[in-house]
Amino acid sequence: MESWENMISFLRWLGKLLKHMTAEPTGALLKPGDPGYQEAHTLTTNLDKNIKIITEIFGLSDDLMVRGMKIGRGKKQVRVAVIYLDPLINHTRLQQGLMHCLQTIDHLPSMGVTTEWLINNALSDGRVIEKKSFVEITDEINRGAACLLIEGLDQALLIRLAEKIGRAVEGPVTENVSKGAHDAFNEDVRTNIALLRKRLHTTRLAVENLQIGELTKTEVKLVYLKGYVIEGLVDEIKSRVRRIRIDGIVDSGQVEELIQDSAFSLFSLLDSTERPDKLAANLLEGKAGLLFDNTPIAIIIPGTLINQIQSPEDYYQRYWFSSWIRVLRWLALLTALLGPSLWIAIITFHQELLPTELLMTILVTREGVPFPGLVEALIMELSLEVLREAGLRLPQTFGQTISIVGAVVLGQAAVSAGLASPGMVIVVALTAIASFVIPTQPLSNTIRILRFPFMVLAASFGLIGIIVGFSILTYHLCSLRSFGIPYLSPLAPLSFGDLKDAFIRAPIWKMLFRPRLIGYREPQRQNPDQRPHPPARKGKKFIRRRKQ
Amino acid sequence: MLDQGRISSVQLFLLLVIAEAATAFLYAPSDVIKMAGRDSWLTSVIPTISGLVVAVVCIALAKRFPQQVFTEYLPQILGKIPGKILAGVYTAVFIHLSSVIMNQSSAFIHVAFLRETPLVALEIIIGLASIYGVYLGIEVIARQNELVWPVWVLSIFIIILLVAESINPDNFRPFLEKGIMPVIKGSALFSSFRGEVFLLLMLYPYLNKKEDVYKSAVYHLLTTAVLLGIITAAIIGVFGELIPVYMVFPIYNLARYISLARFVERIQILIVVMWMFGVIVKLAVFYHSAAIAAANTLGLKNYRLTLLPILAGTIIISRLFYGDHLSLTHFLSHIFPYYGPVVELVIPALVLLIAVILKKGGKS
Structure with a gap:
């Protein structure tokens, strides 16, 4: 029984194989009239037919320009056509680089016009390519090329004359620096x-x-x-x-x-x-x-x-200052992540951590606040998040309104109404400011989200909850890889040499090697003896030499 | 090998230290001081030798099967059924040790603060954090440990540094008043803690450079000896030899003792918290071994399946058998000194002997 089944399945497979081998290539399977028929084909030698096919492919596009003209003088004139999408083209360059050149052709070669001859003798614009298939031609037209079709040739010349659309090079929006280059990428x-x-x-x-x-x-x-x-x-x-x-x-x-x-x-x-x-x-x-x-x-x-x-x-800054800023940034990162949750843990579980006087001050201000720490923190944090999001999309003229509403209403009024304690307002404000210190937006956003689970953990288990949450977070971070490189490198797995560019920033002349896991193909990035020093005094050198 | 991770020799060294010391100095000092008195700081020396013996035996055994963990090659040495049974025993041992660690840490948190939080709840969240690490694999645990280590060691050094001025040198004199015997007895107690280097049996296959294993083991033994010695010495130096005997966690009392400029006070919680990072890793190492052993015994292809049952098992054991603090201290001071050496040294040594006689595995 089994052998029969095997036989049948083999025959089926053989049939499929034969079918596959005898089938025509997909391009040829399309019948005239099918969508994609023309694209799969190449140019003909008939100019009018080519123009017709291209205009058909673009369909009802109003902005497709077809301009026919004759080049050469006297009886040997040759018909050509220039096809382009009007909005994409730089008209000055079209005029100078193509039209003018075509119109000023005096005599055509006796052998007949070829694309090569045109490129070498007629066209002044540099970015000229030769294409045959309709797919490639229409693609180039879509990207802002002008297509030159010539009577009797089954090749088209495409001259890339795209107008640069968009803004000029401007300064960065989110990654501002005070010292350093001020140009940023744009849309082109x-x-x-x-x-x-x-x-x-x-x-x-x-x-x-x-x-x-x-x-x-x-x-x-x-x-x-x-x-x-x-x-x-x-x-x-x-x-x-x-x-x-x-x-x-x-x-x-x-x-x-x-x-x-x-x-x-x-x-x-x-x-x-x-x-x-x-x-x-x-x-x-x-x-x-x-x-x-x-x-x-x-x-x-x-x-x-x-x-x-x-x-x-x-x-770009002095390394002392950069190192200090980096340490500060790590502290800010921890504050942004754990600020409210530490506050909740301390006021609900670990009051003894605070010195007595401080504790008394806080307890007095918290008196009369009707919410437990977590609820109070959640209200304040959520309103802060909403405020932030609101400020992001508002026209600049409303910015001041938002800051007044935020500062006065949410901060001052909430405290005087007894809905929030001043301590909580300070912590929330500190967290917000700290999260702005993180220089990249994605990380800052991640921290904003992670703050909330930590608050819940802190409210249920105090500091232990925070530790557990933090452990899970670092476990997760340790398990991440980005294209094979551990996400936490060089901290874990630890590569000691790269730490000089992690928590601190070592002097440039000290950073002799590229990061171990990333730049291992050419480990050394500079000469080892670059430490700057004043030139040795001539007298000294002289004495040394004499001694030798 | 069910876990495909690879760890370096430094990572192995750090893992072993934290897997041993993270809870050893909680309970051990009080019992050791009971036996060895003011010379207890010496008791960290002798167990280093016994630890070395354990390490040598385990490495010799592990080297015969460099690509397999202990419970995986047991059936190859002892035959299928006895091997599986012994693997099952070791699964139970690892689960049991995990539950002891779990109990120690939750009890410690309970005593230090969080009196009203149910212990089960504490154990569940600590366990969940640990098994998340196990779920991600040994490589992740090792990397986590690299992050945790500085914090954990810092917590110990802060204690030592801040109580240093209260250490009274007179507490150490007279030296060896009652002879060497009490020290040896105390060492016997300590050596079962120090024998936890037998985790090498379960960790060796993951090492990427196998020849460095001795280096890791020896550095580990020395580091632990120094750490435990310093801590015990600090406890005696501050409290003398009488008071610590009645303390549950002398190290915690030491942390409470800190008072700097009348402002840095009551920071014991921070110390506990920093130390907790270490416990979560320690627990993860034991859970990892337990999970791998269980999967080997049951013939599972994926060790992650066993994690939740193991977590439930450890919590149940911890609550049922060590529900009150006395049973835990009884276990640690009266049963563990015998139980420890058997699973850590005697059984692996016998297995090694059988393997040598039957010529199983590659040459070590």
């Missing part, structure tokens, strides 16, 4: 690449093109330094990006969510930045970056937690 990927290339004048800088979105066809550029980037990282990024099958993406945040390692983590496992200097510095360490068209935010891969607590400014 070519500008972004230019900003990066301006900082890395090396042939090692690789810019690879990836494309995401079936309909949006968003340009995504993968940038890295050849020979420095983590081994295998580039292939992994490419495979993850290519796995994305989606109708379209409009922002880099969507891609971030689609390619990061842990699907459910609260933490953002990839670093994002709008500062070209930060991206350049990260590429120098051995990381890779993704730049997106239409998004001013670049993604840095892999991301680590430590990286999110650092600001590019740390490296």
Whole structure:
């Protein structure tokens, strides 16, 4: 019985195989009239037919311009057509780089016009490419190229004349620094690449093109330094990006969510930045970056937690000050995360932790507050969150109203009405300020959310609850990886040499090596003897020499 | 091997220290001082030797099966049924030891503060935090330990530093008044705590550089000896040899003793809290061994399935058998000194002997 079944299944498989082998390629299977028929084909030598097909593909698009003209003089004139999407084209360049050139062609070659001849002799614009298939041609037209069709040729010339649409290079919005460069990425990927290339004048800088979105066809550029980037990282990024099958993406945040390692983590496992200097510095360490068209935010891969607590400014200021700021930032991080929960734990469970006088002061002010600590904290924290969100979307003119409502009504009035204790208001305000110290937005947001479970734990188990929560949090952080790199490195797993760039910032001349797990392909980043010192005095040298 | 994690020799060293010392100095000093009096600080020296013996035996056994944990290769040495039975016994041992640790920590929290929180609730949340780590694997536990270690050691050094001025050197004199015997007796008590280095049997396969295992073990034994010695010495130095005998947790009383500039007072809770980080890791290490042993015994492919039953089991054992504090101290001072060496040294040594005779496993 079994052998029969095997036989039948084998025959079925054989049938499938034969069918598969005799089937025509998919492009040819389409019949005229099917959607996608024309796209799958290549140009004909008939100019009018080509124009007709392209206009049919674009359908009812009002902005598609088709301009026919004749080039050459006398009897040897050749008909050509220029097709472009009107809003995308830079008209000055169209005029100078294409139209004018075509109109001033005096004599055509005796052998007949070829695309090569046109490129070499007629067209002055640099960005000319040659395409044959309708798919590629329409794609280029969509991106702002002008298509030049020539009678009798089955090749089209595409001249990229796209108008730069969007704003000029401006300053960063969220990652402001007082010392350091003030340019930021904007919505044009070519500008972004230019900003990066301006900082890395090396042939090692690789810019690879990836494309995401079936309909949006968003340009995504993968940038890295050849020979420095983590081994295998580039292939992994490419495979993850290519796995994305989606109708379209409009922002880099969507891609971030689609390619990061842990699907459910609260933490953002990839670093994002709008500062070209930060991206350049990260590429120098051995990381890779993704730049997106239409998004001013670049993604840095892999991301680590430590990286999110650092600001590019740390490296531009004196190292003493930067180290101090970093220590301060860690304290602020802990305050933002645990401030309200520690307060709740202390006033509900561990009053003895406070010195007696302080305890008395707090108890007196808490007298008459009708809520337990947790409820009081939740009310204040939630109103703060609402206030923050409200301030974010308001037009700037309303900003002052919000700050008055926040400060006077929620702070002062809540206290004098006896709904909240002054101590709680101070703690909540401190937490809010502390969370602004965290230099990257995603981490700051994560901390904002995590504050609430900690408050509940503190209200039920006091400090032990906080410890348990914190342990679970660090367990989670320890288990995270971003593209193979442990999220908490260099803290856990500990690499001692990299700590000089974690809690503190060592002097630049001390940072001899790249991070161990990231920059291992070219470990050394500078000469070892760079410590600055005044020039040795001539007299001294002279004496030393004489002694020798 | 059910857990695919890899840990470095430094991580192993830190794990062993915390798995041993995190609770050892809670209960042990009071009992040891009862036996050895003012010379108790010496009792951290002799158990180091016994610990070394345990370590050597365990490493010799583990090296014969470098890719397997103890409960995994037991059936290969002893035959299928006896091996499975012994693996089952060790599962029970690990679960039991976990429940003792659980009981110690919850009792400590209960005594120190949180008098009104039910102990079961405390044990559940501490257990949940620990098994979350076990769920994520040994690698994560080891990394967590790297974060926890500085905090945990800091808590001990803060105590020692801040009580240093109250230490009275006269409390240590006369030296060895009653001869060496009381010290040896006290050492016997301590050595069962120090024998917890037998966790090597369950941790060795995860080590990425196997040749460094001796280094980890020896550093671990020395570090623990120094830590425990210093703590015991500090307790005697501050309280003398009489008072600590009546204390439940001398180390806690030591922390309460801290008073700096009349402002840094009553910081014992902070100390307890910092120390709690260590206990959660210690518990995770034992739970991990218990879970792996249970999975091996039952022939499961995924050790994570056993976690919740084990958690429930430990809490039940802890509440049922050590519900009052006396039964716990009775266990620690009267049963553990015999029970410990048997599971830590005697059984592994016998297994090693059988393996050598029957020529099982690779050469060590």
